[in-house]
Amino acid sequence: MALAVAALSHAPSFGNVDPGGTIKAEIDAAIAEVCTFVEEFDPEVVVVFGPDHFNGHLYSLITPWTVGAQAEGVGDYGTTSGSVPVDAEVARELHALVLEQGVELGRSERMKVDHGIMQPVEFLFGAPLSRPIVPVFVNSLGFPLTPMQRVRAMGEAFGKAAAQLDKRVLMLASGGISHSPPVPRWDGAPGTLQERLISYAPTREERAARERAIVTGIQAIADGKASSEPLNEEWDTLVLDVFRSGDLSTVDAWANDWFLAEGGSAAHEMRSWIAAYAALSTAGAYRMAVDRYWAVPTWGAGFGIQAAISEDRA
Numbered sequence: 001m002a003l004a005v006a007a008l009s010h011a012p013s014f015g016n017v018d019p020g021g022t023i024k025a026e027i028d029a030a031i032a033e034v035c036t037f038v039e040e041f042d043p044e045v046v047v048v049f050g051p052d053h054f055n056g057h058l059y060s061l062i063t064p065w066t067v068g069a070q071a072e073g074v075g076d077y078g079t080t081s082g083s084v085p086v087d088a089e090v091a092r093e094l095h096a097l098v099l100e101q102g103v104e105l106g107r108s109e110r111m112k113v114d115h116g117i118m119q120p121v122e123f124l125f126g127a128p129l130s131r132p133i134v135p136v137f138v139n140s141l142g143f144p145l146t147p148m149q150r151v152r153a154m155g156e157a158f159g160k161a162a163a164q165l166d167k168r169v170l171m172l173a174s175g176g177i178s179h180s181p182p183v184p185r186w187d188g189a190p191g192t193l194q195e196r197l198i199s200y201a202p203t204r205e206e207r208a209a210r211e212r213a214i215v216t217g218i219q220a221i222a223d224g225k226a227s228s229e230p231l232n233e234e235w236d237t238l239v240l241d242v243f244r245s246g247d248l249s250t251v252d253a254w255a256n257d258w259f260l261a262e263g264g265s266a267a268h269e270m271r272s273w274i275a276a277y278a279a280l281s282t283a284g285a286y287r288m289a290v291d292r293y294w295a296v297p298t299w300g301a302g303f304g305i306q307a308a309i310s311e312d313r314a
Contacts, residue, residue, distance in 0.1 A: 001166050003159060003283040004041045004309040005276045006034050007173040007243070008120040010050075012077050012211070013218045013299040020222070020298050030292040030305040031123050037289050037307045038124055043170035045090050046125075046133045047158060047279075048117050049272035050174035051140040056112025059186060059197045062142040064104070065154055065275075067095050068111030068135040075204075077211060079118035085132040090165065094134060097161035103154050111135060116269070120174040133172075138275060140175065140268040141183055148259075149252040151271045155278025162279065173276035177236040177293075177302035180229035180264030221300055228300035235262040236302040239270055240293060243306065246285055248278045283310040 008031070018024065055074045057066070069091040075081025091107075098105045117135050125131055136158075139145065162169040184193055202210065220226035242250045251274050259267050280286050290307035 001163050002041070002168045002310065003162060003171065003280050004043070005171045005173065005280045005307060006038055006124065007273045007276055007304065007306045008034065008123060009176045009301070009303040009305065010115055010119040010174050011176065011299055011301055011303065012115065012214055013301075014119065015078070016215045017218045017222050017299065019296045023294055023296055026292070027294065027303065027305065030290060033290045034305060034307045035124055038170060041170060041309065042168060044167040045087060045162070045165060045169045046131060046172055047094070047136060047162070047169060048121055048133050048172045048174065049136045049138050049275045050113070050117035050120070051269045051272060052114055052116050052137055053141065054184065054197055054200060055114040057137055057139065057142070058200060059142065060199060062139060063106040063137070064139050064146045064150070066106035066108050066111065066137045067091050068108045068113070068137070069095070070109045071111040071113050071135050073118050074112055074114045074207075076207060077115045077119065079115045079122060080127055080129070084113060084118070084135070085129050087132040087134055091134045093165070094158065094161050097164055098154070098157045101157040101160060103157040105154070111137065113137070116174055120172060124172070136275075138272045140271050141266065143185060143187070145256050145268060148254045148256070148274070151274045152248050152251050152278045155275035156282050158275065159279030159282030163282065171276040171279045173273040175269030175272040176266055177239060177270060177304050178232040178263045179266050179301035181266055181300070183265040218299060222298035229264055231295050231297060231300070231302050232262055232264070233295045233302065236293065236295070236304070239263075240304060240306070243273060243277045243308075244288060244291065246281060248274065248281050277308070280308060280310065283312070285311040287311055
């Protein structure tokens with residue numbers, strides 16, 4: 001058994017809005033480093049922790065976290081539309097093993113995933129995917145949210161479950177650091193928005209139009225014609241330093257409101273990273289193999305790329 005982590009930010013702006021300078025080339029180079037890391041690790045199982053942006057997981061039934069034994073992509077921002085290759089047998093086994101540890105994990109036999117899961121996966125494994133995955137939805141936008149210590153407990157449960165597989169398991173995490181896009185909230189929303197949060201099922205044309213509007217808004221920020229919430233590089237560093245330290249117990253004291261105040265409306269996407277690193281920590285000490293970060297004001301986001309492996313495999 002061996003564990004490793006690959007953690008990457010995702011962004012609608014990626015490939016659609018030039019961040020300026022050499023940032024895009026540097027990000028591409030870091031992704032290439034992670035690809036090499038993953039190729040050398042040669043995982044037999046790829047577990048992907050990631051959020052959803054009210055495309056596949058809605059208030060008709062929203063859970064803290066769910067594993068997908070079968071999945072389909074919604075196809076947003078150029079990611080896979082339709083069937084996604086999933087290691088269904090392993091997904092169901094992990095589901096049972098996590099439940100045995102007292103962590104209430106849902107299971108879906110028809111999970112819908114958006115770019116929150118698919119973009120980093122396709123960075124590493126192409127499109128169509130060169131290997132199956134086990135997608136794990138980690139709720140980051142549908143409030144209220146669990147306390148942070150439960151996220152860590154969930155990640156540790158996956159790590160312990162992975163140990164029982166006796167395979168090389170890659171924990172892939174997807175999520176942005178400080179960024180504050182417009183995020184719909186149920187509380188106080190008008191009835192029309194609440195209905196969208198319950199039953200969003202756009203046509204291909206409607207989805208494309210919405211994506212164009214979002215990319216146009218980001219381009220306006222890049223062009224200096226619109227403003228966005230400022231990034232918080234100090235907070236980004238604080239969060240990334242915890243992953244670097246290997247001591248995930250620190251996250252237990254992180255209050256949900258503090259995350260929003262310091263990191264922005266979508267900062268809770270880092271829950272996916274917390275879960276992945278908590279899983280890795282169950283194998284003991286680990287070392288960072290890739291560790292890059294960019295503050296990208298033209299995207300209105302902090303963008304991070306990391307990879308780590310347990311010391312016994314280093």
